[in-house]
Amino acid sequence: MKLRSSLRWLPIALFVALAAFGQAYGFGADGHRIAGLIAQDRLCAEAEQEVRTLGQSQGLDQLGLWADWIRGEPEWQHSAPWHYMNIPDSARLEDYRHPPEGDILWAIRHFATTLADRQESIAERRDALRFLIHFVVDIHQPLHVGRESDRGGNMIDVDPGTGGPVNLHRFWDTDAVALSGLGVEDYVRSLAGLIETNAVTWVQDTLMDWARESQSLRPDVYDFGGRANRLTRDYLENAERITRLRLAQAGVRLAAEVNRALCDPADASP
Numbered sequence: 616m617k618l619r620s621s622l623r624w625l626p627i628a629l630f631v632a633l634a635a636f637g638q639a640y641g642f643g644a645d646g647h648r649i650a651g652l653i654a655q656d657r658l659c660a661e662a663e664q665e666v667r668t669l670g671q672s673q674g675l676d677q678l679g680l681w682a683d684w685i686r687g688e689p690e691w692q693h694s695a696p697w698h699y700m701n702i703p704d705s706a707r708l709e710d711y712r713h714p715p716e717g718d719i720l721w722a723i724r725h726f727a728t729t730l731a732d733r734q735e736s737i738a739e740r741r742d743a744l745r746f747l748i749h750f751v752v753d754i755h756q757p758l759h760v761g762r763e764s765d766r767g768g769n770m771i772d773v774d775p776g777t778g779g780p781v782n783l784h785r786f787w788d789t790d791a792v793a794l795s796g797l798g799v800e801d802y803v804r805s806l807a808g809l810i811e812t813n814a815v816t817w818v819q820d821t822l823m824d825w826a827r828e829s830q831s832l833r834p835d836v837y838d839f840g841g842r843a844n845r846l847t848r849d850y851l852e853n854a855e856r857i858t859r860l861r862l863a864q865a866g867v868r869l870a871a872e873v874n875r876a877l878c879d880p881a882d883a884s885p
Contacts, residue, residue, distance in 0.1 A: 642756050643789035644680055645799055646862055650752045651676030652803045653810065653866025654873065662877035669741045675748050675869065676799075682749035697722035697746070698753050700826065701763035704833055708823050719759060722750045723822055723872075731876035744873075751872055754822075755865040757836050757857070758784050760829035768836070773844045775851065786846075787836065787854070792862070794855040806863045817864050818871040825868065832857060 642650070655675045658666065670678045682698070685691045693716070700718040702711055713721050729735055729743035753759045761767030761784075768783030775781065775790050795802060820828075835857060840847040846854075 642752055642862070642865075643792060644683075645802075646756070646788070646792045646858075647679040647683075647749065647752050648676040648799045649792070649802050649806075649862050650755075650865040650869055651679045651748060652799065653806065653863065654748075654870035657814075657867065657870035657874075659874050659878040661879060662874050665877045666744065666873065669737065669744050671741075675873070678745045679748035679752060681745040694746075697750065699759040699761060699767055701761055701767070702830060704762070704830075708827055708830070719750050719754050720822060720826065722746060723754065726750070727872055727876055730873075747872060747876075748869060751869040752862075752865045754825050754829060755861040755868075756787055757829045757832040757861070758787050760826050762833075771844070773839060773846055774841075775846050780844075783836070787858070791854040791858040794851060794858070802862075803866075806859060806866075809859070809863050810867055813863075814867045817867045820868070825864075828864075829861075 651674065655663075655666075658675075666675065666678075682694070686695060686698075696714065696716045696718055698719060700711070700720060702708065711720075717725075726743040726747040730740055730747055732740070735743070758767040765771050766784075768787065769785075771783040772780040773783050773786055775786060777790070781790060792802075795805070797805060835853055838850065839845070840850050
């Protein structure tokens with residue numbers, strides 16, 4: 616597959632425009648920033664310096680937004696399938712076959728390899744870093760390991776009770792992150808204890824484990840429990856709990872992936 620080289624919250628109008636180009640985006644900008652800040656703080660010194668160089672002084676929290684930002688551009692529309700994978704509820708990941716256009720599993724492996732290859736151009740490695748950051752976070756959003764029948768929840772409307780219906784995918788991208796009422800930096804700080812307790816275990820899990828975790832969350836994601844798909848208080852509380860866990864895992868595992876690609880092996884510990 617040919618690759619082409621080429622903030623805060625993206626304006627609402629831009630998000631809506633980009634959303635017209637296929638399956639919805641992974642964790643919204645705040646979710647990507649949260650995971651990126653967690654990861655940035657866990658980089659080895661060598662990786663931190665190389666990220667600064669490749670990212671032109673941007674950190675992981677900002678670099679991870681690029682893949683959604685450029686996705687609607689004609690020269691990058693081929694990247695849309697890399698943001699997700701479709702698999703039936705009962706299917707085993709071991710039996711999964713990659714589509715010819717690629718998927719999120721292929722993308723994470725490919726861009727991790729490209730980032731680690733010092734023979735690649737700076738431009739290719741910069742794009743690889745930005746894609747890798749984004750996709751590691753995306754795969755932790757449960758509906759990015761989704762059902763093809765409803766396009767990862769994009770075809771199901773739900774009512775969170777906060778201003779009208781949204782599609783299920785959008786809820787898990789953005790609304791579930793916002794349930795805490797915390798800003799990005801405070802959200803990151805609130806995850807410190809969870810990360811300290813579990814980080815060593817999380818980095819031992821494989822890419823297939825990450826996907827399997829998202830697939831296993833479908834009963835929680837689709838159990839609305841209310842009339843007319845009105846999300847109940849129990850659903851919202853569970854969604855907030857799951858989102859906190861998945862963003863914490865995404866940040867820790869992202870740091871491990873970047874360190875593995877850029878650090879001396881002796882310095883790439885969790």
